[in-house]
Amino acid sequence: MNDGRPLLIYDGKCSFCGIWVRYFQRCTGPAIDYVSSQEVGPQYPEISPEEFKRSIYFIRSDHTHAKGARAAFELMAQMPGKAWLLWSYRNIPGFIAASEAAYRFIAGHRSFFFWLTRFFWGKEIYPAAYRQTRSVILKGLAIVYLIAFLSLIPQLSGLIGAHGILPTGEYLDTIRTQTGLERYWLLPTLAWMNSSDMFLQALCWTGCGLAIALFMDIASLTSLFGMFVLYLSIVSIGQDFLSFQWDILLLEAGFAGMLLAHRALLPRNARSPGVIGIWVIRFLVFRLMLESGLVKLLSGDPSWRSLTAMSFHYETQPLPTPLGWYAHQLPASFHKFSNGGVFAVEIFAPFLFLMPRRLRIVGAWITIVFQSLIAATGNYTFFNLLTIILCVSLFDDRHLQIFIPATFRPASAPELPAKNYPALLAGALLILIGFLKLAAMTGALNGVIAPFSALMEPAETLHVVNNYGLFAVMTTSRPEIIVEGSEDGKVWQAYEFKYKAGDVHQPPHWVAPYQPRLDWQMWFAALGGYRQTPWFHLFMQRLLEGSPDVLSLLAKNPFPDKPPRFLRATGYEYKFTTMEERRITGDWWTRTYMGLYFPEVRLK
16 A cells, blocks of 8 residues: 555456556546555465456555455545445445446456457547537537527518518417417417517527627536527427427537536636536437437338338438439439438447447447438538537547647646536436437337326427437429419419529529528428418418518519519429430429419409
8 A cells, every 4th residue: 555545456467457457547546556466465465366366456545455346336436426336336235246246257258358348448448538529519509509590580580570471470469369378388489578570680699699609618508598598489489480300409409518518607617517418418319310210110101111212312302402413313222222321320320329439439420421421412401510519429538639630629627527416417307308208209118108298298398308300201202382473364474482493404502501491391382282381371472462571582583573463383393304314405403394283363
């Protein structure tokens, strides 16, 4: 012993012992001495050399000792956040027998477990540090929030403003007449105070300011909370135009991000918020990917099950990119292979997220490459970027240092651990609710889940835990709506949208991470009839009224001086041209007339 400090004695000839002892030395520092039994064994004649080979020994300051699993737990109790293991050993029935049996099994197969350790963690094991990981995630969330708020600013008035398609004031008035005070919980939004266009714009501009503050690491927790409240306020009143999965994903990610943020105004000397936030985000991206794969199987969609879905996807997705056209031209065998790849990445790869370090990092990079390929062939707003940012939680600082220049790394000062029990409780609760929602989605544990509905309902209302799953059923054709106006009911001129398919000569656009929300909803509207799309009636009415806010959402208004007397919408089926067709005509699309989508109308 040295200066009365505890001592760990281990077999110095055991490679497995050596790799883990070096890890514990990095964790405990000078608080504990480590020495091989070959060096100090003669000082402990009561312990035979054979016993030293079978077990580690933890020599306490009072010269008493523990061995085996108890010695390991007493050692780990000296590490921050690990004391619960020793408590479990002492207090949970059966824990001693199970842990000692496991210790004996591992000790008896040390060569195998040495190579297993090398496979999972590498040649050396280092204590996981997440200072840089947290910083990258929080800055990433700041960027995504900034994109989300900025992209809404030019669209809100036309979508949900006083003269927009679905006016917020009218929507809130309807809710107000049908409910009592519970409306504030059922529809959590600051717009109850003021629903004017100016106020809605102010919400977005304030959100932009908070996003910049978060990026600069100023009042991180306050900034995240403020952006969550502001974005929830807009999503709650956005109706059809803010009903997308990336909107609720941003809310859930932003809420989980609060568990990563420090409570100080500035990061200097701020205490570490702990690792619970990292695990909450890991479980979020696990559920996001796994649920996205499971819905494709659970839906029973024949195109997914026959591995033909990707033959349609690039052509029929809402807003393809130019690369989407090229991807569509690839042979059917490639589409079948990529269809199987989708299932592999979405159903099997997520389980790597829950594995030890090396496999977790592999799973993260598989998902990042997958999201990058999706972003290259389709415009999915900030969804792919946000998913990639969530994947950063699967890394640690040591891995991130490979990619982050030293200039941009956070200060390397040691973090001061904080016992933040409310954060631990909140994180555990979020993980539990997420697990229950995943189980409910698969139909498992239905009888067990029912008593937890009181937990799940508030989480759904506030969008802090959600279910996910894009393209559960693959669309196999691409109907498009062309809106036309006329002065005499004979000569019709088409309105042009900014980004959706229209003119067959125009290539698909690059638009992400911006989301043209009207263009997106036009894709959904085309999949059904106008009677199932109430907002479309109001859209046509606003065009007949010549609403400047709504017209600003379009690329071309063929009636710039005054609105047309007549309006209608026709339906076409669009297909990508083939290589040969494009070489001859230069067109990106072909289209076939399907008939009227919306009958001819005029203002009374």
